[in-house]
Amino acid sequence: MARRLAPGARLVLASHNNGKLCEIAELLAPHGVDVVSAGALGLPEPEETAPDFVGNARLKAVAAATATGLPALSDDSGFCVASLGGAPGIYSARWAGPDKDFAAAMARVNREVGANPDRRAWFTCALCLAWPDGHTETFLGRAEGSLVWxxxxxxxxxxxxMFVPAGGTLTYGETDPAEKHATSHRARAFAQLLAACFA
Structure with missing residues (x-):
């Protein structure tokens, strides 16, 4: 059985990505936890050296839990394109460069896909909840769809x-955030997390 987080517990969000922080804070809002970000606590971003989303999520969560003595939740997620062998994948943020220029990152995806007719793409989200004693729980969510340009x-x-979820016509960039939160890769991973670890 998964270890549960008690209502009222303080939880560190082990991310410096403002977009992720907003989405995660909204998803956690109804569950009575006191949320603080790693950035607000002055924690450095650990180097993501694992070969997959789950490994990188675990690295970030364990680093934050160890540094603060509090439970920590991390998210490692990315955009994967079938015709690019799953790239950018775990390197999604790095494709945007140090300035987090996602317009340039999307242009690179489009350029590398070129005229390839295979437009399949998906978002993957790995969540890891870590405790200061090193115990971790991990959850994986995926949203299938296609890329557009x-x-x-x-x-x-x-x-x-540039992502249209399967069965939809709007990109995530055109979708109301509440609707995206209901069906996204992050929402799917969160549903598993909440069922397993929240009282």
Whole structure:
């Protein structure tokens, strides 16, 4: 059985990505936890050296829990394109460069896909909840869809404007945040987290 987080507990969000922090804080809002970000606590971002989303999520959560003595939740997620062998994948943020220029990152995806007719793409989200004693729980969510060019919409963040979820017609960049939160890769991972770890 998964270890549960008690209502009223203080929880560190082990992320410095403002878009992720907003989405995660909204998803956690109804569950009675006191949320503080790693950035607000002055924690450095650990180097993401694992070869997959789950490993990188675990690295970030364990680093924050160890540094603060509090439970910590991390998210490692990315945009994956079938015709690019799953890239940018775990390197999604790095494709945007130090200035987090996702317009340039989306242009690179489009350029590398070129005329390839395979437009399949997906977002993956790995969540890791870590405790100061090193115990961790991990959850994986995925949202299938396809990529479009040019990007559409100004909502969301990252690669959202070039991704249309399966069965939809709007990109994540055109979708109301509440609707995205109900079906996204992050929402799917969160549903598992909440069922397993929240009282």
């Amino acid at each position: 040019p990007p559409r919409g100004t909502k969301g963040f990252g690669y959202d404007p």
